[in-house]
Amino acid sequence: xxxxxxxxxTLGLRAWCDGGKTSTAPSSMAELLAxxxxxxxxxxxxxxxxxxxxxxxxxxxxxxxxxxxNGVEDGFIAIKGVLRFVLDxxxxxxxxxxxxxxxxxxxxxxxxxxxxxxxxxxxxSKSIRLVGFVIICLLLLxxxxxxxxAMQTLAIIFVCAFLCVLFGVPIGISMSRSDRLQGAxxxxxxxxxxxxxxxxxxxxxxxxxxxEPKLYGIAIILYAxxxxxRLTNLGIRLVDKDVIEAAESFGMTDRQKLFGVxxxxxxxxxxxxxxxxxxxxxxMVVIASLVSAPGLGVLVLRGIRNLELGVGLLxxxxxxxLAIMLDRVTKAALNRVNAAQKR
Amino acid sequence: MIQIxxxxxxxxxxxxPQSALRHIMDGMSKADLLKLNGHVLGxxxxxxxxxxxxxxxxxxxxxxxxxxLIRHLNRLIEPTSGEIHVDGEDVLAYDESRLRDLxxxxxxxxxxxxxxxxxxxVAENAxxxxxxxxxxxxxxxxxxxxxxxRVGLHGYANHYPHQLSGGMQQRVGxxxxxxxNSPIMLMxxxxxxxxxxxxxxxxxxxxxxxxxxxxxxxxxxxDLDEALKLADHLVILKDGGIxxxxxxxNILLNPGDRYxxxxxxxxxxxxxxxxxxxMVPLDGRSLPTDADGKADHDDTLExxxxxxxxxxxxxxxxxxxxxxxxxLDMKDLVKALVPRMASxxxxxxxxxxxxxxx
Numbered sequence: 001x002x003x004x005x006x007x008x009x010t011l012g013l014r015a016w017c018d019g020g021k022t023s024t025a026p027s028s029m030a031e032l033l034a035x036x037x038x039x040x041x042x043x044x045x046x047x048x049x050x051x052x053x054x055x056x057x058x059x060x061x062x063x064x065x066x067x068x069x070n071g072v073e074d075g076f077i078a079i080k081g082v083l084r085f086v087l088d089x090x091x092x093x094x095x096x097x098x099x100x101x102x103x104x105x106x107x108x109x110x111x112x113x114x115x116x117x118x119x120x121x122x123x124x125s126k127s128i129r130l131v132g133f134v135i136i137c138l139l140l141l142x143x144x145x146x147x148x149x150a151m152q153t154l155a156i157i158f159v160c161a162f163l164c165v166l167f168g169v170p171i172g173i174s175m176s177r178s179d180r181l182q183g184a185x186x187x188x189x190x191x192x193x194x195x196x197x198x199x200x201x202x203x204x205x206x207x208x209x210x211x212e213p214k215l216y217g218i219a220i221i222l223y224a225x226x227x228x229x230r231l232t233n234l235g236i237r238l239v240d241k242d243v244i245e246a247a248e249s250f251g252m253t254d255r256q257k258l259f260g261v262x263x264x265x266x267x268x269x270x271x272x273x274x275x276x277x278x279x280x281x282x283x284m285v286v287i288a289s290l291v292s293a294p295g296l297g298v299l300v301l302r303g304i305r306n307l308e309l310g311v312g313l314l315x316x317x318x319x320x321x322l323a324i325m326l327d328r329v330t331k332a333a334l335n336r337v338n339a340a341q342k343r
Numbered sequence: 344m345i346q347i348x349x350x351x352x353x354x355x356x357x358x359x360p361q362s363a364l365r366h367i368m369d370g371m372s373k374a375d376l377l378k379l380n381g382h383v384l385g386x387x388x389x390x391x392x393x394x395x396x397x398x399x400x401x402x403x404x405x406x407x408x409x410x411x412l413i414r415h416l417n418r419l420i421e422p423t424s425g426e427i428h429v430d431g432e433d434v435l436a437y438d439e440s441r442l443r444d445l446x447x448x449x450x451x452x453x454x455x456x457x458x459x460x461x462x463x464x465v466a467e468n469a470x471x472x473x474x475x476x477x478x479x480x481x482x483x484x485x486x487x488x489x490x491x492x493r494v495g496l497h498g499y500a501n502h503y504p505h506q507l508s509g510g511m512q513q514r515v516g517x518x519x520x521x522x523x524n525s526p527i528m529l530m531x532x533x534x535x536x537x538x539x540x541x542x543x544x545x546x547x548x549x550x551x552x553x554x555x556x557x558x559x560x561x562x563x564x565x566d567l568d569e570a571l572k573l574a575d576h577l578v579i580l581k582d583g584g585i586x587x588x589x590x591x592x593n594i595l596l597n598p599g600d601r602y603x604x605x606x607x608x609x610x611x612x613x614x615x616x617x618x619x620x621x622m623v624p625l626d627g628r629s630l631p632t633d634a635d636g637k638a639d640h641d642d643t644l645e646x647x648x649x650x651x652x653x654x655x656x657x658x659x660x661x662x663x664x665x666x667x668x669x670x671l672d673m674k675d676l677v678k679a680l681v682p683r684m685a686s687x688x689x690x691x692x693x694x695x696x697x698x699x700x701x
Contacts, residue, residue: 242458251442251446
């Protein structure tokens with residue numbers, strides 16, 4: 001006697017219930033108790049929510065909740081082969097890029113790589129103070145033998161951030177031109193941003209081998225691409241309507257308008273999106289190390305696993321230092337872009 | 344020669360303008376239409392002819408539809424019904440590429456809030472109208488320089504818009520429109536955002552340029568003094584419809600209805616009215632022998648009052664291009680200083696009466 005028996009009896013579905021297939025799940029506690037005849041007294045306050053499990057107790061034709069989760073898994077495993085076939089070649093370039101950049105950063109000796117990074121900082125920010133800050137940070141990391149790991153992390157961040165911008169900006173531009181597209185993509189972005197990264201690591205591990213770099217590459221890109229898409233879309237939509245009207249009145253084509261007016265004026269917002277994307281890539285570093293990414297994340301994990309406080313904290317601080325460096329440099333580049341556009 | 348011709352233009356804003364149009368054609372008012380289905384009547388039955396080489400001023404209060412009207416000319420807004428002919432061709436039938444050509448080469452626009460591109464220099468901004476046509480950078484910068492000098496911005500070519508004052512930014516806007524060398528210039532309240540002294544300078548600049556270039560200018564404003572100073576042809580809009588249009592002097596002397604009377608009641612008639620509007624044409628009569636002097640047909644009444652010393656018995660011969668065309672009696676002049684009432688028999692109306700809320 002289950003609580004919701006009355007529902008099916010009154011609806012006249014008793015025959016359908018008992019005649020349908022029985023659940024393949026093993027007996028639940030309630031069923032065993034019912035079989036022995038010991039039924040505890042239930043009052044109205046104990047009325048359970050009519051969930052699948054509850055309804056299943058009353059009517060075997062309803063699936064249980066565990067059948068739903070099993071069904072998702074079975075479905076995924078069924079299409080896994082096809083997905084792999086399609087996605088593997090598409091994502092192979094990502095593996096090549098990651099492997100190539102990691103190899104390059106490891107092959108170039110430190111006395112060439114560190115000055116190269118300093119030069120890059122100067123090129124982006126035109127600020128000697130910032131170059132000095134970056135050099136000091138890199139020296140600090142190298143002195144405590146974190147140079148190798150830090151460079152590996154940097155290599156991964158460069159590749160992933162580059163790809164995020166490469167794909168994110170065009171998606172953002174398309175979203176800004178169509179309200180319907182924005183309505184369709186925004187829920188996906190919401191999901192990517194709030195779904196715990198561990199959760200979408202699970203199907204990724206199913207699809208790609210853990211030894212391949214593209215696994216963590218895709219995980220990082222999925223997590224970090226959201227800010228640049230959102231802010232590109234926002235930046236273009238926020239461009240002054242009067243300037244757009246003027247551009248139209250001079251007979252600009254859509255392309256001229258996009259590259260001549262909309263993108264330049266949206267650039268501060270786009271750069272803010274790039275800055276956030278880089279920060280979020282760094283946030284994923286430790287989780288990426290769970291699935292074989294090299295770099296500072298590996299040391300953090302080691303610290304957690306072996307309870308080595310010093311190692312964990314120091315490499316964690318190393319990640320923070322990298323984050324501060326990248327944040328300052330991209331902000332300085334952003335300010336240079338803004339200076340040319342102060343209204 | 345008529346360059347722009349607008350015929351039976353209607354514009355209704357809303358989800359289903361065509362069905363709202365039927366109501367309007369049946370005579371429904373703007374307020375009633377809004378109450379019925381939330382549609383807004385933007386323009387009602389606009390018919391205007393704009394002549395080549397003239398400045399046509401469209402004026403009205405806020406909400407009268409003047410900005411909507413000017414945006415129909417280059418189809419930044421599409422009409423609900425009606426026709427617009429430019430140089431004999433129906434602009435509304437243009438496809439995208441011909442419309443683009445129209446905007447690039449036939450018309451140029453100046454905006455109230457300047458609408459300059461903040462990430463480009465002044466010279467690059469002025470050259471935008473040529474750049475969209477594919478002209479090389481060197482050529483369009485040279486042309487832009489020429490026009491920047493002409494509007495008085497010599498030396499500012501490499502500045503950025505945010506470094507310039509409002510008046511200077513609008514000069515860049517005007518230079519930008521002039522660089523395209525288009526025969527038609529649309530100016531949407533171009534001077535409304537400027538302070539009064541700068542505004543006078545810009546109006547003088549525009550008139551000076553017009554004597555050289557003879558462009559067909561369509562000018563929107565809500566300032567009556569500006570309209571009277573600039574207009575060759577004046578159109579007054581109210582709630583989307585034309586109340587009166589014609590020669591500005593004529594509108595002053597013969598206001599069509601109470602609305603126009605109220606509109607023009609505050610202006611300095613002595614400074615605005617010209618001798619040619621008041622004079623009695625010669626029509627073959629012989630010249631009077633007792634004239635006190637000669638007056639030019641374009642002289643203001645104010646200057647004539649000063650010349651006559653306030654003596655209403657004086658008479659003058661009116662000259663145009665060194666030939667006599669009429670006579671001016673100071674008594675007629677003084678009578679013209681008082682606004683004429685469109686509605687006869689209302690003696691109580693005067694300076695102290697209550698103004699209708701427009």
